[in-house]
Amino acid sequence: MELHQLRYVLAVAETGSFSRAAERLYVVQSNVSAQVRKLERELGVELFERRPHEVVPTAFGEAFLPGIRASLETLEDARSSLDALRGLTAGNAQLGVLGTVGNWLMPAVTSAFLDTYPGVELWITEEPSSILGGMVLSGDIPQALMILPQTLPQQLVAEPLFEEELVALVPAGHPLCGSGSAPLTAFAEEDVLLPEAGNQLRDMLNDACAEAGFHPRNRVEVGKKQLARELAVAGVAAAFMPALTALHDAAREPERVVRLTGPSVVRSVGLVRHQRTTLSPADAALAETMRATLPEHLRNALAAAIHPADGTRQPLARAHISADC
Numbered sequence: 001m002e003l004h005q006l007r008y009v010l011a012v013a014e015t016g017s018f019s020r021a022a023e024r025l026y027v028v029q030s031n032v033s034a035q036v037r038k039l040e041r042e043l044g045v046e047l048f049e050r051r052p053h054e055v056v057p058t059a060f061g062e063a064f065l066p067g068i069r070a071s072l073e074t075l076e077d078a079r080s081s082l083d084a085l086r087g088l089t090a091g092n093a094q095l096g097v098l099g100t101v102g103n104w105l106m107p108a109v110t111s112a113f114l115d116t117y118p119g120v121e122l123w124i125t126e127e128p129s130s131i132l133g134g135m136v137l138s139g140d141i142p143q144a145l146m147i148l149p150q151t152l153p154q155q156l157v158a159e160p161l162f163e164e165e166l167v168a169l170v171p172a173g174h175p176l177c178g179s180g181s182a183p184l185t186a187f188a189e190e191d192v193l194l195p196e197a198g199n200q201l202r203d204m205l206n207d208a209c210a211e212a213g214f215h216p217r218n219r220v221e222v223g224k225k226q227l228a229r230e231l232a233v234a235g236v237a238a239a240f241m242p243a244l245t246a247l248h249d250a251a252r253e254p255e256r257v258v259r260l261t262g263p264s265v266v267r268s269v270g271l272v273r274h275q276r277t278t279l280s281p282a283d284a285a286l287a288e289t290m291r292a293t294l295p296e297h298l299r300n301a302l303a304a305a306i307h308p309a310d311g312t313r314q315p316l317a318r319a320h321i322s323a324d325c
Helices: 001-015 020-025 028-043 057-084 097-115 129-139 201-212 225-233 241-253 279-303
Strands: 048-050 054-059 093-099 121-124 143-148 156-171 179-185 191-195 217-222 238-242 257-260 266-274 317-319
Touching: 001 020, 001 028, 001 057, 001 129, 020 028, 020 129, 048 317, 054 057, 093 097, 093 129, 093 279, 097 121, 097 143, 097 241, 097 279, 129 143, 129 156, 129 266, 143 279, 156 201, 156 225, 156 241, 156 279, 191 201, 191 225, 201 238, 201 266, 217 225, 225 238, 238 241
Parallel strands: 093 121, 093 143, 179 257, 191 217, 191 238
Antiparallel strands: 048 054, 143 266, 156 238, 156 257, 156 266, 156 317
């Protein structure tokens, strides 16, 4: 009996489907099915009744589920107890981060954390927000710094840390170059670079464009924001990206960063954890380091770069926490 098998069984029971369990855990369905079958053979009983359109626990499954939940919680409690006993002179902290946020925030957070807790090891994984949410749900990581969707699964709790606007990065010579800001409808009649379908930023842009009364035109979909930035710099088309991703361009060529108005597009970023998870002392210390580091780091980054060319001083990102928290 292996730990991931227990997580698979729990996910199948909670979703009522092998496919939905696989989606939650971000693994292929065949792997979930095979591992549950393997566990059933080992136990000598069937844990689920496979019906045409749903999967429901058998009496054996219902009897097994409380033990699974208790076991997973006990393992996490054991890890927390060890960290508490060591008093943060040793131990480890784990965090999932969204790349566009981690690239500018995590160097400062990591340095501060390791300086304060020199005996603690830090493990960071970088993934899209959709995958990070699944990793928190499955218990693979205790917490994640990610884009907060409008609705979270009920098992997750979120702590908003800051909001960030999306901006347009336009090629040199573009009609909006030097304008500082423009309504979203200013891009309605031109091809633009968009994130790939299914990306959260793509969904946000589609919703904002629909609210403004048009559907965005694009001939190129780009999976990575860095590539979109390079294509915009090369003159292919305007690209939409988080303001903090455009820091370098804003500092070097502020006239090419255009703030979006009417409507603006804002994403909320925060820490997400499972409602049943009690953070270990090391993980809690890491979260507190982020809270302490973020306001000043955000303020300094914006003061150095993100001030639209039209002379406005409104920040393109706003912390939910103060510098003295």
